[in-house]
Amino acid sequence: MTKESFIYTTYVVSTPGKVFEAITKPDLARRYWGHENVSDWKPGSRWEHIRANDERTVELVGKVVEVSPPTRLVITWANASQASDPASYSRVTFELEEYEAMVRLTVTHDELEAGSGMANGIKRGWPIVLSSLKSFLETGQAIDVFARPRASERAA
Template identity: 75%
Template structure:
């Protein structure tokens, strides 16, 4: 068996907010629902399970993983996979949120690595993270997230 090629995704944004508010927006289900349309649910202790649950009537668990590191409000690291692939150790990737003060704002760096190159998850996060993190920025700066489920209009 040959090892699958891995890839990574890196996104950096600046948010007029505080590290505490950014960390809370990622980890508090009631806040994440307002800009992501999902809730991130965990006790956020290293080794604990986390679930990414669609905030609708079905409350579908879409992604799961384990918390690797939680150092509020500066860093959060967790594994990440589709709920349907939870039993497959090869399917897991890793997401790191690094939150640092930068003048009167926050520099948020999101690194999503250990992704299978060319795989569905890699393709999804390449499109998904910029949209989710733009919505997070809008939410924290204006109180209103973007409609991340809006579809582009056909030309």
């Protein structure tokens, strides 16, 4: 089975502490991601990615691998429906670096099965989630992470 990685870097006018909190605090993540990341954020602990709606569906699960606030967080990542299959897990690393008056946030999602639904989904998902995080921290307004491309209008 071939593995692939996805790396995305963005710059946020904020502090590493605020960006780290936005990733790990459920009440903040729900405002820009539409999900809550729930854990005690200790190595070996479980984390859950819970849809912030009335159903409160657990969509993703994993374990905390490494945590060094406010500069690094590493977690495993799998669809909740595949949680019992060790081969379904990938890994996400959040690296935060002060960059003058900004934070350089690099998300590396690796150990992905090449061509899988997860690999294809995160290539669309991470850019919009991280754009929303950036907008939220810089302006107080998140973007709609559930937005879909508009169908092109056809001439009559």
